[in-house]
Amino acid sequence: MAEFVTHEVRPAASGEMIDHCLLGYDDRFLRRKVIGTVGGRRLLVNLARTTSLDHGDAFVLEGGGLVGVRAAPEPLYAVTGDLLRLAWHIGNRHTPCQIEPERLVIQRDPVIGHMLSHLGATLREIEEPFSPEGGAYGHGRTHAHEHGATTHAH
Structure with a gap:
């Protein structure tokens, strides 16, 4: 079971991130998937359509908070x-x-x-x-x- 759920991405997000995820290029193209964060949390990404994420974007969590997206080596x-x-x-x-x-x-x-x-x-x-x-x-x-x-x- 995922700890956090998101239905929204904020492009080039600023603000305090509660955690972040490291995703390769192919993994930054998604619609629905459970991903792990650097802090060991599980995040259910459930977007309305398949989205291409960039380094610096963030997932907006249900109930508030942001999880940053970082491009992985x-x-x-x-x-x-x-x-x-x-x-x-x-x-x-x-x-x-x-x-x-x-x-x-x-x-x-x-x-x-x-x-x-x-x-x-x-x-x-x-x-x-x-x-x-x-x-x-x-x-x-x-x-x-x-x-x-x-x-x-x-």
Whole structure:
């Protein structure tokens, strides 16, 4: 049984957090799930629709209080080389990508890694929190293919 229940997320929340949870990128895409907090509590997340959470968001608890969301370290590649060309190939495969001035960061995937190496990229295995760019309209998951009010298949 969960200790806390939430039906609401507060984006980029500020205020005093009673606890927080560490969630990887894939785990920050949810609708209904019991998750554990760093403090050892259990939280039933029961949202109206599937939601993509960002580092810094918070769950609003029934009865008050906030549980913060933090991006957990996970296995990634730091990609360097011709970043514009490499970013194009990564995006063309709908691969989530964190774009930084000196590197691109993607989840470890041996097939994508091989392709990037073949294109001249240097890959370094890292373990860090992952916060890729949102979709084409600045929010959501890049692989969801949701474009505003309409959805279409590729």
